[in-house]
Amino acid sequence: MDQPTVGILHPGSMGAAVAACAATNANAVIWCTAGRSPASTARAGQFDLTPVSTLTELLDRSDIVISLCPPAAAEDLAHDVAGHHFRGVYVEANAINPERAQRIAGLLEPAAPVVDGGVVGSPPVGGKTPVLYLSGQTVATERIEALFAGTALQTKVLGTEVGKASALKLAYASFQKTSRVLVALAVGMAREHGVDQELIKVASRRTDSYLSEPQYVAKTAARAWRWGPELEEAADALAAAGLPSEMLRAAATTLARWHDVKDDSELTLADALDRLAQP
Known part of the structure; x- marks a missing residue:
């Protein structure tokens, strides 16, 4: 399989480190600068993430999008992505309850398969090896496993039901x-x-x-x-x-x-x- 382009929403301390792991097996990892803080810009620069100016550009270029943001913003962000008719794999990796994860899947699927994700552990830097638990369609979870293969972010699939990882x-x-x-x-x-x-x-x-x-x-x-x-x-x-x-x-x-x-x-x-x- 060709190396994918990965979009990260948004590069906080966990998101930026996860994105850096994704870069190992990706063609490029991009992030959207619109509305982001100087701290986000600094983190993205630290991990050599590629900036784009709009969410539209990020979604048009990305094969996989990873959502890692404050829990309260998770559904609004998914609504924005759905409004742009995204067609890639959407990794909902926020700390949200299973019902919200399922609502987000309902927003985006079937056009964009949703992988439910949950990171347990500290950001994958400085020798730390957290686990990204995954659940969702098998083809989609396999793509995410391949994306992080051989990196500090371990993956484990829990099943095909969105909500299990959350x-x-x-x-x-x-x-x-x-x-x-x-x-x-x-x-x-x-x-x-x-x-x-x-x-x-x-x-x-x-x-x-x-x-x-x-x-x-x-x-x-x-x-x-x-x-x-x-x-x-x-x-x-x-x-x-x-x-x-x-x-x-x-x-x-x-x-x-x-x-x-x-x-x-x-x-x-x-x-x-x-x-x-x-x-």
Whole structure:
């Protein structure tokens, strides 16, 4: 099969790194500069992605389009793509609930086969090897497997049903991200009573516990702008399954207290806990 041209929507920290992996087996990887921030431009440049000026040009040139954006924007972006009558493979790789993934498939198929995707792990840079879980039509998922063959982004197909990959992603995220929020609350409570260092010593005896990694609270705060909406998606998926969603919605509300420290790499544990207590 000829090497495809791949379009990435939009090159955030995960999207740009995934696009760089795709470049290994692609003819070109392109992105649309319209409305994007200087940070997006810098990331795209770092990974040698090819800029185009309009979404129309990106869609006209692309055989495969990968959507990696904030969850709230996923359906609007898919509507835009459908409006341009895209005919390639559309990889819906956002952290959205299975019902939304299926709605997006309904928007684009049969003209554009939709592959449901979910990335579990950190961006594929610096030796990290996350897994892109896939579900959808066999011919389409095979194209995506071939696109990332031999790269730092591993792939695993879960079946032909759109929604399976999204369900796995959110099931994992609901535990992993909520656990980090609980660490912040536990350390915050302990600090209020002057026993936070003792709590950390207790937790250090259980190295399999997130509580033994309180330094990660600051990273959680910096990522809260992404994690909160993702947990809302997971809560919707729980509710759709008839399961209680209140715990994840509460975690999302907690994360919202850190909305003003987006991607702040200088944030300390003390700063994060102060903001959690006094937003």
